[in-house]
Amino acid sequence: MSARIAIVVPRCHERLVGGAEALAWQYAQLLSKQYAVEVLTSTAFDYMRWDNDLKAGVEEREGISIRRFHVARGRTPYFHSLHRNLLDAFARSAEKPPQARYCWPEALEEEFIRAQGPNCPELEAHLAAHADDYAAVFFLPYLYPMTLDGIRAMPHRRWALVPALHDEPPAYLKTFAHMARSAPRVLWNAEAERRLGARIWNLDGGNVVSMTVATELVTPAREASPYVLYCGRIDVSKGCQQLLDGFAAFKAAHPQSDLQLVLTGNDVLGIGNRRDVRYLGFVEEQRKFELMAGAVAFVQPSPYESLSIVLLEAMAQGTPMIVNGQCEVLVDHVNMSGSGLIYRNQREFVDALARASALDARKRSRQGEKARDYVLANYSREQVTARLQAEVEALASA
Numbered sequence: 001m002s003a004r005i006a007i008v009v010p011r012c013h014e015r016l017v018g019g020a021e022a023l024a025w026q027y028a029q030l031l032s033k034q035y036a037v038e039v040l041t042s043t044a045f046d047y048m049r050w051d052n053d054l055k056a057g058v059e060e061r062e063g064i065s066i067r068r069f070h071v072a073r074g075r076t077p078y079f080h081s082l083h084r085n086l087l088d089a090f091a092r093s094a095e096k097p098p099q100a101r102y103c104w105p106e107a108l109e110e111e112f113i114r115a116q117g118p119n120c121p122e123l124e125a126h127l128a129a130h131a132d133d134y135a136a137v138f139f140l141p142y143l144y145p146m147t148l149d150g151i152r153a154m155p156h157r158r159w160a161l162v163p164a165l166h167d168e169p170p171a172y173l174k175t176f177a178h179m180a181r182s183a184p185r186v187l188w189n190a191e192a193e194r195r196l197g198a199r200i201w202n203l204d205g206g207n208v209v210s211m212t213v214a215t216e217l218v219t220p221a222r223e224a225s226p227y228v229l230y231c232g233r234i235d236v237s238k239g240c241q242q243l244l245d246g247f248a249a250f251k252a253a254h255p256q257s258d259l260q261l262v263l264t265g266n267d268v269l270g271i272g273n274r275r276d277v278r279y280l281g282f283v284e285e286q287r288k289f290e291l292m293a294g295a296v297a298f299v300q301p302s303p304y305e306s307l308s309i310v311l312l313e314a315m316a317q318g319t320p321m322i323v324n325g326q327c328e329v330l331v332d333h334v335n336m337s338g339s340g341l342i343y344r345n346q347r348e349f350v351d352a353l354a355r356a357s358a359l360d361a362r363k364r365s366r367q368g369e370k371a372r373d374y375v376l377a378n379y380s381r382e383q384v385t386a387r388l389q390a391e392v393e394a395l396a397s398a
Contacts, residue, residue, distance in 0.1 A: 002035050003036070003135035004135060005036070005038070005136050005137075006037075006039075006136075006137040007024050007038070007039050007137075007138045008039075008123070008137065008139045008146060008147065008150050009021060009024035010047070010050075010144050011042060011044055011045065012066050014061070015045075015282075016045070018047075019164060020140055020164050022211075023140065023189070023211050023309075024138075024140055025039070026211050026212065027162075029062065029064070030381075030385045031388065031392065032063050035392065038064070038065040038067055038134075039065070040127070040150075041068055042069055042071050042118040042123070042146065043068045043069065044074070044117075044118050048268075049074050049075055050071050050073075050074030050075050051071070056070050067126075069123040069126065070122055071117065073114065073117060073119035074118060076115075078115055079112075079115040079117070082112045083116070087169055089103075089104065090169040090172065098172060098199055098200040099174070102172060106175065109173045109174065110148075110175060112170075113148055116143075125153070127150055127154055128155065131154050131158075132155070132156065135158065135395070136391075136392045136395035136396055137154065138162055139160070139161050140161070140162035140163070140164055141163060141165075141306075142164065142165060142171070143170060147161070147179075151179060157398055158184070158395045158396065160183060160184065160187055160391060161179070161186050161187070162187045162189075163197065164193075164306045165188075165193050165197055166305065167304060167327075167328070171200055172200055177203070180203050184398060185206070185391060185395060186205065186206030187208075188208045189306045190210060190306065191208055191332065193306045193307070196328065207387065207390075210307060210384060211384055212379050212383070212384040213309060213312045213313045213375060213379055214313055215316040215372075215376060215379075215380075217317065218286065218289045218317065220290060221291045223294065225258045225260045226259050226296050227262045227296060228261055228262070228296050228299050228322070228353065229291055229295040230261070230262070230263045230265075230299050230301070231263075231265055231292070231298075231314075232264075232265045232302075232310050233266050234263055234265055234267045234279075236269060237304065238301065238304075239302045240301060242301055243299060244274065246349040246353075247261045247276075247277065249349075250350045250353045251275065251276060253354075257357065259276070259296065259357055260277070261276065261277045262278045262291065262295070263279050263280065264283045265281075267279060267281070289317060292319050293317040293319060296356050297320045297322050297341075297352075297353075297356040298311065298314035298320070298322070299322045299323075300321065300330055302324060302327060302330075303324050303326040304327065305327050305329050305330055307329060308327075308329065312379060315337065315339075315372060315374060315375050318368030318371060319368060319371065320339065320340060320367040321340035322341045322342075322353070323340060323342055324343065324344075325348075326344065330342075337370050337374035338370045338374075339367045339368070339370035339374070340371065341356060
């Protein structure tokens with residue numbers, strides 16, 4: 001019988017499109033070819049509340065067991081009050097070094113972490129009782145109490161942390177730094193993420209494992225007007241309000257342009273009806289790739305990314321990219337591929353849209369070739385699988 005592997009992640013459902021959820025499921029798929037894999041998760045679907053939307057128990061999908069545990073404590077208005085306090089404290093300590101951004105006592109830090117949910121004590125009990133059944137256990141992402149409390153429930157050291165770390169205010173809590181430095185192994189998505197871990201957690205080491213993305217070329221979508229594309233959660237935290245404002249500024253500066261902004265995914269922001277903005281809702285994977293291939297450029301406005309799966313998918317389709325320069329990971333993708341445009345304010349964003357729109361067919365093709373070559377060279381299925389299996393073997397032999 002093959003060794004058993006557990007992957008602990010707050011949510012798991014085929015309709016979820018979040019980065020951590022996609023990463024956890026891909027790891028499960030890659031490892032299931034050689035190991036018996038269980039995904040340990042909550043019964044929640046919506047991360048805003050962490051209600052028990054799904055049935056507790058075991059579900060089988062693609063030969064992988066998904067074991068869901070009841071959420072005993074979700075997210076209430078109390079969390080949002082704590083979150084405002086955290087953001088205020090973070091802003092007041094802007095001049096302090098990363099390890100001193102908060103003066104919160106440990107108990108308050110942990111109260112914040114648990115208040116954001118989901119809290120699943122039955123999952124912790126399962127790990128305490130059955131951890132020895134697993135050759136290796138992977139926890140992701142760093143942010144939630146399922147990771148913190150699940151790690152503390154482990155009776156052995158055959159576990160790894162997959163932080164999916166973003167440069168965001170909660171990451172500077174000392175509790176997370178202590179948790180990460182205690183990890184037997186740490187799996188990063190990108191070199192920039194590892195540098196961030198060294199900077200704010202004082203954490204050296206860990207290996208970049210990352211993930212693979214779909215690379216098969218598709219026939220580009222043919223839309224009535226040229227467009228730039230965004231795919232993902234449409235939310236303030238993803239930079240989408242700045243994206244909408246920046247696009248409106250571009251249209252004001254270039255009133256003759258027929259360029260449109262097309263968005264797909266979960267509209268948390270509530271974008272409503274806007275001039276030259278098309279919201280398509282959730283689309284099938286094939287349609288998403290076709291939209292990527294046909295876009296003038298793919299825009300990634302998020303300041304907080306540990307990898308950006310959708311950006312790499314668009315690059316694999318040979319699509320030029322426009323990225324938020326606040327995110328070091330995204331800047332690395334541009335610099336290392338030798339393609340794409342970086343903006344750091346609205347004026348630069350408007351200029352990037354104008355420059356992308358002005359690319360002739362030859363220049364656009366050259367940009368796209370560089371983007372695609374970068375993905376093929378760094379994110380192939382074989383490369384990621386080999387790196388991931390090496391981590392499993394290192395843990396299993398510990």
